[in-house]
Amino acid sequence: MIQKDEYFYGGSEPVYPSPEMTGSGEWKEAFNRAKEFVGKMTLDEKEAQISLTSGTNSETSCPGFLPAISRLKFPGMCLADAGQGVRGTDFVSSWPSGIHVGASWNKELTLARGKGMGGEFRTKGVNILLGPVVGPAGRVVSGGRNWEGFASDPYLSGVLVGETVKGIQGVGVVASTKHFIANEQETNRNPNNGVEAVSSNIDDRTMHEIYLWPFQDAVRAGTGSIMCSYQRVNNSYGCANSKTQNGLLKTELGFQGGVVSDWGAQHAGVATAEAGMDMAMPNGGDFWGSHLKDAIKNGTVPESRLDDMVLRTIASWYQMGQDNDFPTPGVGMPKDLTKPHRIIDARNSSFKSTLFDGAVEGHVLVKNIRNALPLKSPKLLSIYGYSAKNPDENNPTDGLSPWLMGSGSFDYQEFGAGFFGWSGATPGTTGIAFNGTLYSGGGSGATSQSLAISPYDAILQQAYEDDTALFWDFHNGKPAVDPVSSACLVFGNVWAAEGADRPGLRDDYTDELILHVASQCNNTVVVFHNAGIRLVEEFIGHPNVTAVIFAHLPGQASGKALASILYGKENPSGKLPYTVARNEDDYGVMLRPDKPEGIFKYFPQSNFTEGVFVDYRHFDENKIKPRFEFGFGLSYTTFGYSNLAVEKDGNRSFEEFPKGKTVEGGQEDLWDALVRVEAEVENKGEVEGKEVAQLYLGIPGTREEKVPIRQLRGFEKVLVGVGETKKVVFELTRRDLSVWDVRAQKWRLGKGEYNVEVGGSSRNLPLSGKFTV
Numbered sequence: 001m002i003q004k005d006e007y008f009y010g011g012s013e014p015v016y017p018s019p020e021m022t023g024s025g026e027w028k029e030a031f032n033r034a035k036e037f038v039g040k041m042t043l044d045e046k047e048a049q050i051s052l053t054s055g056t057n058s059e060t061s062c063p064g065f066l067p068a069i070s071r072l073k074f075p076g077m078c079l080a081d082a083g084q085g086v087r088g089t090d091f092v093s094s095w096p097s098g099i100h101v102g103a104s105w106n107k108e109l110t111l112a113r114g115k116g117m118g119g120e121f122r123t124k125g126v127n128i129l130l131g132p133v134v135g136p137a138g139r140v141v142s143g144g145r146n147w148e149g150f151a152s153d154p155y156l157s158g159v160l161v162g163e164t165v166k167g168i169q170g171v172g173v174v175a176s177t178k179h180f181i182a183n184e185q186e187t188n189r190n191p192n193n194g195v196e197a198v199s200s201n202i203d204d205r206t207m208h209e210i211y212l213w214p215f216q217d218a219v220r221a222g223t224g225s226i227m228c229s230y231q232r233v234n235n236s237y238g239c240a241n242s243k244t245q246n247g248l249l250k251t252e253l254g255f256q257g258g259v260v261s262d263w264g265a266q267h268a269g270v271a272t273a274e275a276g277m278d279m280a281m282p283n284g285g286d287f288w289g290s291h292l293k294d295a296i297k298n299g300t301v302p303e304s305r306l307d308d309m310v311l312r313t314i315a316s317w318y319q320m321g322q323d324n325d326f327p328t329p330g331v332g333m334p335k336d337l338t339k340p341h342r343i344i345d346a347r348n349s350s351f352k353s354t355l356f357d358g359a360v361e362g363h364v365l366v367k368n369i370r371n372a373l374p375l376k377s378p379k380l381l382s383i384y385g386y387s388a389k390n391p392d393e394n395n396p397t398d399g400l401s402p403w404l405m406g407s408g409s410f411d412y413q414e415f416g417a418g419f420f421g422w423s424g425a426t427p428g429t430t431g432i433a434f435n436g437t438l439y440s441g442g443g444s445g446a447t448s449q450s451l452a453i454s455p456y457d458a459i460l461q462q463a464y465e466d467d468t469a470l471f472w473d474f475h476n477g478k479p480a481v482d483p484v485s486s487a488c489l490v491f492g493n494v495w496a497a498e499g500a501d502r503p504g505l506r507d508d509y510t511d512e513l514i515l516h517v518a519s520q521c522n523n524t525v526v527v528f529h530n531a532g533i534r535l536v537e538e539f540i541g542h543p544n545v546t547a548v549i550f551a552h553l554p555g556q557a558s559g560k561a562l563a564s565i566l567y568g569k570e571n572p573s574g575k576l577p578y579t580v581a582r583n584e585d586d587y588g589v590m591l592r593p594d595k596p597e598g599i600f601k602y603f604p605q606s607n608f609t610e611g612v613f614v615d616y617r618h619f620d621e622n623k624i625k626p627r628f629e630f631g632f633g634l635s636y637t638t639f640g641y642s643n644l645a646v647e648k649d650g651n652r653s654f655e656e657f658p659k660g661k662t663v664e665g666g667q668e669d670l671w672d673a674l675v676r677v678e679a680e681v682e683n684k685g686e687v688e689g690k691e692v693a694q695l696y697l698g699i700p701g702t703r704e705e706k707v708p709i710r711q712l713r714g715f716e717k718v719l720v721g722v723g724e725t726k727k728v729v730f731e732l733t734r735r736d737l738s739v740w741d742v743r744a745q746k747w748r749l750g751k752g753e754y755n756v757e758v759g760g761s762s763r764n765l766p767l768s769g770k771f772t773v
Contacts, residue, residue, distance in 0.1 A: 001599050001601060001602070002599050002600060002601075002602065002603055003602065005196070005235075005603070007603075008199075008235035008236075008603070011201075011234045011235040011236065012233060012234035012235060012236035012241055012242075012243045012244075013242075013243045013247070014242050014243070015242045015243050015246040015247035015251070016242055016246065016274060017246070017274070017302075017305070018242075018245070018246045018250065018273075018274060018275065018276040018305060018308065019246060019250040019251050019276075020304065020308045020311075021256055021308055021311050021312050021315060022254075022256070023035075023256070023315070024254065024256065024663060024664070025256075025663055025664055026222065026319075026664075027256045027315060027319060027664075029318070030315045030316070030318035030319035031256075031311070031315050033314075033315075033318045033323075034310075034311050034312075034314040034315035034317075034318055035311060037072060037074075037314050038307055038310055038311055038314065040072060041072070045069075046293065046296070046306075047293065048069050049306060049307075049310050050288070050289065050292055050293050050296075050306065051066075051067050051069075052066055052067075052069075052279075052309075052310045052313055052314070053278065053279055053280060053284070053288055053292060053306070053309050053310065053313075054279065054280040054281070054283050054284035054285075054288045054289055054292075055079070055279075055280070055281045055282045055283045055284075056283060057283075058076075058078075058329075058330060059330075059335055060078060060125075060329070060330030060333040060334070060335060061088050061089060061330070061333045061334060061335050061336075061337075062078035062079060062080050062126070062329070062330045062333050063079060063080055063081060063088075063130070063263065063281075063282065063444075064078070064079030064080070064128075064130075064260075064263075064281045064282055065077070065078055065079065065329070065330065066079075066279075066313070068329075073323075074314075074317075075328065075329055076329045077127040077128060077313075077317065077322075077329055078125055078126045078127050078128070078329040078330040078333065079126070079127065079128040079130060079176070079260070079281065080121065080124070080126040080128070080129065080130060080333065081130050081131070081444045081445065081446075082129075082130050082131045082148075082444055082445040082446070083097075083098055083129070083130070083131025083132040083133050083148055083164075083445060084096070084097045084098070084117075084131070084148070084440050084445060084446070084447045084553075084555070085117055085120065085447040085448070085555070086120055086121055086124055086126065086346065086448065087404070087406075087444070087445075087446055087447065087448050088333070088396075088404050088448055089124060089332060089333050089334065089337065089448060090334075090337055090343075090396065090448075090450055091332070091343060091344065091345040091346055091347060091450055092120050092124065092346050092347065092448060092450055093116070093117075093120060093346075093347055093351075093355060093447075093450070093451075093555070093556055094439050094440065094447035094448070094449045094450075094451075094452060094555040094556035095113060095116070095117050095355065095358065095447065095555045095556075096113065096355075096358040096359055096362050096552075096553065096554050096555040097147055097148065097440045097441065097445075097447075097531075097552070097553035097555065098132065098133055098147065098148045098149045098150050099146065099147040099148075099149070099150070099151075099362075099531065099532070099552050099553060099577065100358070100359070100362030100552040100553050100554055100555070101113065101150055101160060101164075101358065101362065102149070102150035102151040102156060102157070102160060102362075102577030103361075103362040103363070103364050103550070103552055103574040103575065103576065103577050103633075104358065104361035104362045104573075104574055104717075105156070105574070105575050105577075105692040105715055105717055106361050106717050107159060107160070107163050107717070109354065109357055109358055109361060110160050110163040110164055110167070111163040111164075111166060111167045112167065112351070112354045112358075113164070113167065113354055113358050114132075114163060114164040114165070114166065114167015114168045114170070115167040115168075115170055115171055115351075116167075116348060116351035116354050116355070117129075117167070117168065118167055118168035118169070118170070118171040118172075118173045118175075119171045119346070119348055119351070120346035120347065120348070121168075121173045121346075122171055122172055122173050122326070122327065123327065123332060123344060123345075123346035124327070124330075124331065124332030124333055124344060124346050125326075125327040125328050125329050125330045125331035125332050125333065125344075126173065126329075126330070126333070127173065127174060127317065127320075127322055127326070127329055128173070128174040128176050128224075128225055128260075128316075129168055129173050129174065129175055129176065130176050130178065130227065130444070131148075131164075131175065131176065131177075131178065131445070132150075132161050132164045132165065132168075132175065132177060132178075132218075133145070133148040133149045133150075133177075133178055133179070133445070134149055134150065134157045134158070134161045134177060134178075134214035134215060134218065135149070135178065135179045135180060135181055135182065135183045135184075135211065135214075135215070135229060136148075136149055136179070136183055136184045136185075137149060137152070137154065137157065137182075137184065137210060137211055137214070137614075138151065138152030138578060138614070138615065139152075139182075139184040139210075139590055139608070139614055140184045140185045140501065140590060140591075140592065140593050141505065141532075141533055141587045141590055141591050141592075142501050142502040142503075142504065142505060142532070142591060142592055142593070143184060143185055143186065143496075143501055143502070143532070143593070144185075144186040144418075144428070144441075144443075144496050144497055144498060144499065144500050144501045144502060145183075145186060145441070145443070145445065145496070145497075145498050146496065146531075146532050146533075147440075147441040147445075147496050147531035147532055147552075147553055148441065148445040150214075150577060151577035151578065152577060152578040152579070152614065152615035152616075152630070153577065153615060153616070153630065153712050154209070154210050154211070154213035154214050155213070155711065155712045155713060155736075156577060156712060156715070157213075157214040157217075158213050158214035158216065158217035158218075159217065159715075161177060161214050161217055161218045161221070162217040162218060162220065162221040163221075165177065165218050165221040165222065165223045166221050166222070169221075169222060169223070169224065169320060172320045172321050172322060172326065173320060174224035174225050174257075174316050174317075174319075174320055174322075175218075175223050175224060175225065176223070176224075176225035176226065176227050176260060177215060177218040177219075177223045177225070177226055177227070178226070178227035178229070178262070179227055179228070179229035179230070179238075179262060180215060180226050180227060180228050180229055180238065180244065180245075180249065180259070181207075181211050181212065181215065181229060181233060181238065181244050181248075182200035182202055182207070182211050182229070182231070182233055182608075183200070183229035183230060183231055183238070184200060184593075184606070185198060185231075185501055185593035185594065185606065186418070186428075186498065186499055186500050186501045186593070187428075187500075187501050187593035187594070187595060188231075188593075188594075188595065188596065188604045189230045189231050190230050190264070190265075191267070192421075194602060195596055195601070195602050195603075195604065196232065196602060196603050196604070197230055197231045197232050197237065197604075198231050198232065198593075198594060198604040198605070198606050199231065199232035199233065199234065199235045199603065199604070199605050199606060200231055200232065200233050200234075200606050200608065201234055201235070201605060201606060201607045201608060202233065202234065202608045203608070203611065203742075204740070204742045205611070205612065205705075205739070205740045205742050206608055206611045206612050207248070208740035208747075209612050209739065209740055210612055210614055212248055212253075215249070215253070216253055216665055216666060217665070219249070219253045219254070219255050219664050219665050219666075220664055220665025220666075220671070221665075222319075222664060223255075223257060224257040224258070224316035224319055224320060225257050225258055225259075225260055225316060226249060226255065226257065226258075226259050226260070227259075227260050227261070227262055228241075228244075228245065228259055228260070228261055228262065228265060228277060229262055229265065230262050230264075230265045235603070237265070237267050237268070238262075238265065239259075239261045239262070239265045239266050239267070239272050239275070239277045240266075240267065240268050240271040240272045240275045240277070241275055242274065242275040242276065245259055245275050245276030245277065246275060246276040249276070250276055251662075252662070252666060253662075253664070253665060253666055254662045254663055254664050254665065254666065255664070256312070256315070256664060257312055257315070257316050258278035258279055258309070258312035258313045258316060259276055259277050259278045259279070259312075260277075260278065260279040260280075260281055261277055261279065261280050261281050262281070263281050263282050263444075264282070264285075266280045266285065266287055266288070267287075268287060269286075269287035269288060269291050269292065269295065270295050270300050270301055272287065272288075273288075273292065273295070273301045273305055273306075273309070274301065274305070278308075278309040278312050278313060279309070279313060292306070331344060332344030332346060336398050337396040337398075338396065338397060338398050347450070355555060355556060355557045356557045356560060356561060358554075358555070358557075359554035359555055359556075359557035359558055359560070359561035360557075360561040360564060360565065360570045360572075360573075361573055361574055361690075362551075362552050362553075362554060362574050363549055363550070363551050363552070363554070363561065363562065363565055363572055363574050364549065364550040364552070364572070364574035364575060364576055364632075364633045365547070365548075365549050365565075365572040365574070365633060365634040365635070366536075366548050366549070366550060366576075366580075366628050366632065366633065366634060367540065367545070367546070367547055367548040367634070368546070368547045368634055368636075369546050369547070370523075370546055372487070372523055372525060372546030372547040373525065373546075373547045373565075373566060373568070373636070374565070374566060374567055374568025374636060375486075375487060375566050375567050375568070376568075377466045377468065378466070378468050378486030378487055379468065379469065379486050380468065380469040380470075380471070380482065380484060380485045380486050381459065381463060381468055381469070381470050381471070381485065381486060381487055381488075381489065382470075382471045382472070382481060382482055382485040382487075382488045382489070382517075382521065383455075383456060383459065383470070383471070383472040383473075383474075383488075383489045383491070384472070384473055384474070384476075384479050384481075384488065384489070384490045384491070384513065384517055385474065385489075385490045385491035385492055385510070385513060386432070386433075386434045386435070386436065386474055386475070386491070386492070386493070387409075387432075387433070387436065387437045387438065387455075387491040387492055387493040387527075387528075387529050388437065388454065388455050388456045388472070388474055388489070388491035389436050389437065389454050389455075389456045389474050390436050390437065390452060390454040390456075390457070391408040391409045391435050391436035391437075392408075392435060392436065393408055394408060394449050394452065396448075400416075400420070402415075403448065404446075404448070405419065405442055405443060405444075405446055405497075406439075406440050406441065406442045406443065406445075406446020406447060406448075406497070407433075407442040407446070407497065408435065408436070409433035409434070409435045409436040409437065409438055409493075409495070410430070410433040410434075410435065410442060410495055410497070411425070411430060411434075413425045414426070414427060414429065414430055415427075415442055415497055415499070415500075417500075418497065418498075418499030418500030419442075419443055419497065419498060419499035419500075420499075427499060427500035428500035428501050428502065428503055429503055430495065430503070431494065431495060431502055431503050431504055431506075431507045432492065432493055432494065432495050432507050432509065432510060433493055433495040436454070437454050437455060437491070437493065437529055437558065437559075438493050438495065438529040438531060438553055439452055439553060439554070439555055439556060439558055440531075440553050440555070441495070441496045441497050441498075441531040441553060442495070442496070442497030442498065443497045443498025443499060444498055445498060446497075447555065447556075449556055450556075451556055452556045452558065453556065453557060453558060453559035453560045454558065454559045455489075455491060455527065455558065455559045455562050455563070456472065456474075456559065457559045458559035458560045458562065458563035459489070459559070459563055459566070461563075462563050462567055468486075471485070477509055477512060477513050477516070478512075478513075478516050479513075479516070479517070481516075481517055481520040481521050483520055483521065485521050485523070486523065487521075487523045487524075487525055488517050488518075488521035488523065488524045488525070489525050489527065489566075490513060490514050490517050490524060490525070490526050490527070491527050491528075491529070492507075492510035492513070492514070492526070492527075492528050492529075493528060493529040493530065493531075494528060494529070494530035494531050494532050494534045495531060496531035496532045497531075501592070501593045502532060504584065505532075505533055505534060505535045505581075505584055505591075506534060506535040506536075506537075506538065511538040511539055514526055514538075514539045514542075514545065515538065515539055515542065518539065518542045518544040518545050519544070521544060522543075522544045522546075523544070523546050524542075524544050524545050524546060525546060525547040525548075525549075525566075526539070526545060526547070526548045526549070527548075527549045527551050527562065528548075528549070528550055528551060529551045529552065529553065529554075529558070530550055530551070530552055530553075531552075531553055533578050533579075533580060533581075534550065534580070535580065535581065535582075535583075535584065535627070536548060536580065536627060537582055537583070537627065540627065549562075549565070549572070550574075550576070552574075568636065568687075571635055571636045571637065571687055571688065571689040571690070572633065572634065572635055572636065573633070573635060573689060573690035573691070573692070573717070574633050575631050575632060575633035575692045575694075575760075575761065576628055576629070576630055576631060576632050576633060576761075577630070578615060578630060579615050579616050579619055579626045579628070579629055579630045580626060580627045580628040580629075581619075581624070581626055581627060582625070582626065582627045586619070586624050586626070587618070588610065588618065588622075589609060589610060590610060590614065590618070593606070594606035594607075611706070612706075612707075612708060613706075613708065615630060616629060616630035616631075616762045617708040617709075617711065620708065620709040620710060620762075621706075621708065621709065626763075629761050629762045629763040629764075630712075630761070630762040631692070631694050631712070631760070631761035631762045632760075632761040632762075632763075632764070633692075633761070635685075635689045635690075635691070636685070636687050636689060637683055637684070637685025637686065637687050637688070637689040637722075638683075638684045638685045639681055639682065639683060639684065639685075639689075639691045639720065639760060640681070640682040640684050640766075641679055641680070641681060641682075641693070641758060641759055641760070641766045641767050642679070642680050642682065642725075642767070643678070643679060643680045644677070644678070644679050644756070644758055644767040644768070644769050645677070645678040645679070645769075646675065646676075646677050646756055646769045646770070646771050647675070647676050647677075648674065648675050648771055649673065649674055649675065649676065652672055652673070652674050653669070653672075654674065654749060654773050655749070656748055656749055656751075657741075657744060657746045657747070657748060657749070658670050658734060658746060658747060666735075666747075667746075667747075669734060670733065670734050670735040670738075670747060671733050671734070671735065672733060672734050673731040673732065673733055674732060674733065674734055674737060675731075675732040675737070675754075675771060676729065676730070676731055676732075677695060677714070677729070677730040677732065677756055677758070677769075678727060678728070678729050678730075679693060679727070679728050679758045679767055680725050680726065680727050680728070681693050681718060681720055681725065681726050681727075681728060682720070682723075682724070682725040682726075683720040683721060683722055683723060683724050683725075685722065686722060687722065688719065688720065688721045688722055688724075689719070689720065690717055690718065690719050690720070691717070691718060691720060691760065692715055692716070692717045692760070693715065693716050693717075693718065693728040693758060693759075693760070694712060694714070694715045694758065694759060694760065694761065694762070694765075695712070695713055695714035695715065695730045695732075695756065695757070695758050696710035696711060696712055696713065696756075696757045696758075696762060696765060697710065697711055697713040697732070697736065697737070697754060697755065697756060697757075698710050698711075698754060698755030698756075698757070699711065699737065699738075699739060699750060699754060700750045700751070700752030700753060700754065701739060701750060702750070705739060707739060710755070710757060710762065710765075712762070713730070713732055713736045713737075714730035714731075714732065714736075716728040716729070716730065730758075734747065734749060735747055737749055737750075737754065737773070738750070749773060750773065751773055752772065752773065753770055753771075753772050754770065754771050754772070754773065755768065755769075755770055756768065756769045756770065756771065
């Protein structure tokens, strides 16, 4: 039995010292102004300088707050949750969650969401938005926080996080991309009762090609902040890991912003400072504050490290223009909503269409037989299931309420057991939320609804317009069913939340409800609001289950968006950002979180032995047939593909390794477009629709490397009219064509034949071509 942490020393390569900010690229002016700011702080003000390295209490509900320095006209900074919208206050929107954005595969819509969401944070006086999420990356299929991220693929996540960062920061709010890095499970995410946090043990190539990839896109997009994670990486805590923070982030990726701890993720003082963490939240606790002052005084931590910490924070403040006409920090974040407070309405009516379109496009239709959908003025609709209606309560109360934590539909005692450590319930035992539909998952990433339209609300309105008779039963597992129903709609959900991983990928109650209704209704339509992957084998083959929709987490426009799809006012265009297996075991070691066991009873280990073979890469490599493949989604029309053209750029270098200088995001020539691919998409159906054309690349590897059969390296979503043909263009960069060379410590452009495939999903690729390097 391993009793001491010293056993693991050296498992994560030490990288020191922490690189100082250089002010390269677009950060030059902000860097110079921040340097001047820090230079104005006298020796007597070192305490004030130290105060900018950790949070303090405030008269707001901001989860994190940096204190003001009035002499330097610095008003402080409010840090607030999260990546789906402002949490814990009123007059804000509930935006589609990360998983829903991933299912939309829509770059333009993602950018617009970032702008709209960022604008609400700004109006509320939030300086740093604690999101977006690209860690977890979806490795652990039953992970409790997968819904906060975009996809189980690094390329798709990377493109969407880049657009999100641009949107948020385009309106002057700092994006804090999180959780850095390999934060893939909730089980044992923190040390507790003598057991250390779980260690994500990852080889160098896998780290770069899967987990670092989307963070690289965020840094390239200019993210002003990165949040370090709770768990250990190769047995070194995320916020004290010099390899990941100093080495990967600040050196290799040229990150110019600051690293903030997740709340309570700091477990050391000097070690975190030297390893590159710049800000401790929610406060300095037992490690920084006066202790950091002592460490600087006695020379344990160099004064230059303190200067760099503050420099990075203040530079991000200047970089976003927050010194000029930015709202008072936390002005729209009242400490207690149950007491009189000033109304700060952050909602912007010009983004209503973004909220609606975003909700629509994250729905994925995976089955539709006998023209079950769209509905056409049905005579009688019967609605069943706990997830059709709104929760019984959407009302802020003082303190840590279900409304605050996004768990109004769920058992709050069980949620609290996982998130707060309450006794009296076992976390991760219930897989569904019985008390109503889901607009987001639970925890710090939850949304705070100021308005929300449930599926039942919207369908009721449409039924009124159509003179449709409507029956419903939200509570019974075996409801009475009128056999003359034109259609029966069954609503289930998949609950997931911070603090606990899911108990499984399906539940008996909902499966039995579906089968019960389908046994008596020959047109049963199933809708899941799923905060993660949901298996469907128990009922998918039933002849009376005519349609299935993964509705994910649409935000406040949920019901309106769903009704528009059900009735054909909108054509579904979402695609799965993950793979749906036939059996849980098909996911292999990635199904469930790792737990303390054997000699590692006090130091739980999660060994990423699958390497780069995550999600569809795993299914392809092991020749496993999924139920629904990555990238799959149906439409009310059909699309055809033709005229593939592949052309190398003769003016670009195809040398083995990049030679460019390091800029934000890595070596600058990694982003050179080396190959151009074109294809045509034709609408062969009777209604206009949007298609996501996807490009997958087969990259040659060496004898020592096992390279995935195909990897997503491009996608374009296009609106195609009836009988119309649209051209799609993909630009493949040097990074897209490369593998990480662990010896050279660079991205290597391999010699050999590259396979290019284009189509509508990872297993529907009618076009194929090749090029040689």
